[in-house]
Amino acid sequence: MPLKMLLLILFSICPVTLFADQQERPNIVVILADDFGVGDIQAHYPNNKIATPYLDRLVREGMSFTDAHSGSAVCTPTRYGLLTGRYSWRTRLQEWVVAAYEPPLIAEERLTLPGLLKKQGYQTACIGKWHLGWNWPGPQTSQMMEKKNGQWKLEWDFTKPINGGPTERGFDYYFGVDLPNLPPFTFIENNHVETQPTARFELDASEGIVLPKNFVGAPAAPGWRMQKILPEITSRAVRYIKDQSEQQSPFFLYFSMTSPHEPVVPSKPFRGKSGIAPIADFVMETDWSAGQIIEAIDKAGIADNTVVIFTADNGHSHYTGWNDLIKAGHLPSGPYRGHKGDIWEGGHRVPLVVRWPKQIGAGSSSQQMVCLTDLLATSAEIAGAELPPDGAEDSISFLPALQGKPNQAARQSLVSHSNHGEFAYRDGPWKLVFKMSGKNLQQSRGKPTIPELFNLDTDISEAHNLAKQRPQKVAQMTADFKRLIEQGSSRAGQKATNDTHVRFDTIQKVRWAPPLND
Incomplete structure (x- = not known):
């Protein structure tokens, strides 16, 4: 038999080669804005006042989810959930975030989204903000400390590799x-400091507002300029997309933005551009940055085979110019109550827009309830990978919703968590909030929480507490929530273990709860 004919027969019976398999798996790009409110995309709320032309275009070309939520109302916990598919409150961290020089929150052996995709042949990169802890080298080890940022004045050796970070x-x-607002003030590449922080951080009011004044004197790279952070990571991400588009294997890019989180430092082209306030300028630069990533994908000719996901880690911050925005007629949380840090919808309801040409209807929307922990299971299904029986405890794929298909296994419940460690449990339209009893966290520690019940279908602003009128619903949801905590997982049929004893009926006494074996 002639060789040419033999090859034709082989290809006809074995049409899926490894190379074809790799090519058919789409690239996945997650763009995570920082403190970007659910109301900050103008296409979603046309009456709002900050122009977002790049994200408006993404909305026109993709699917918008109207009931999407971050895993927490603050930074670190959401990032943990996005990358592990597990609620962060299942770890020892029960409130706030990982502070300066604290150790990794993601355990070394834990399944992660990039780790799963690597096994499917993906190249994986994280560019931008990490905020999940490292094992910093020095005379002492990185510790979980109750005192917030209690280690920033200690001595650290920045010449040595930093373990426990993204590349591990x-x-x-x-x-x-x-x-951007915690030391050391320098860029990190892979597991080492790019430029040694031999200088000391000094305040420069010309940089912007809400600068990290509490860290004056901290290690900084010579000539460190905070206005250059967002442009630099944007440029690096664009370059990564271009380079990877020329390779055969698919890639996963997690572009973790540093804006519009404080310090509010819009670069020169955006200063004053909004005509409202520096924070509005920074939102516009955030839109521009996301747009550069999307345009890089389009220019590389890989748009049809690339899933682009834009979302945010929590609601818009209330201390970076909130009142200026409200005065101008811009509502960062849209019609929802609260803002970053809150257990209310404005704290954890976030924009979620997904573009995948020829796979997702342009300009479409979905009311499917989604949590950012679901990105792991969804990406796994897109890549043709099965979730292992262990790990991804709170990740449920929403790929059917993207494809406009019914899904009996879709998410029906959701757990939200506030900056102060308050919980809320969703059951369809019902939301049961476990509020602090005191005026602040310190007054509330160790004391019982107060349950409040809301129906989001009829009361989106969470203005009418129905707990007294619906005691049976409160009891049923409380029991369901307790069961979800105790089984260690939201996935059907999966049983797992939390890292600590999790309580929602009282406010925790410490930030880092003791491990279960203590």
């Missing part, structure tokens, strides 16, 4: 900052 949690490549 599933990413092939990393470039960015731990976070």
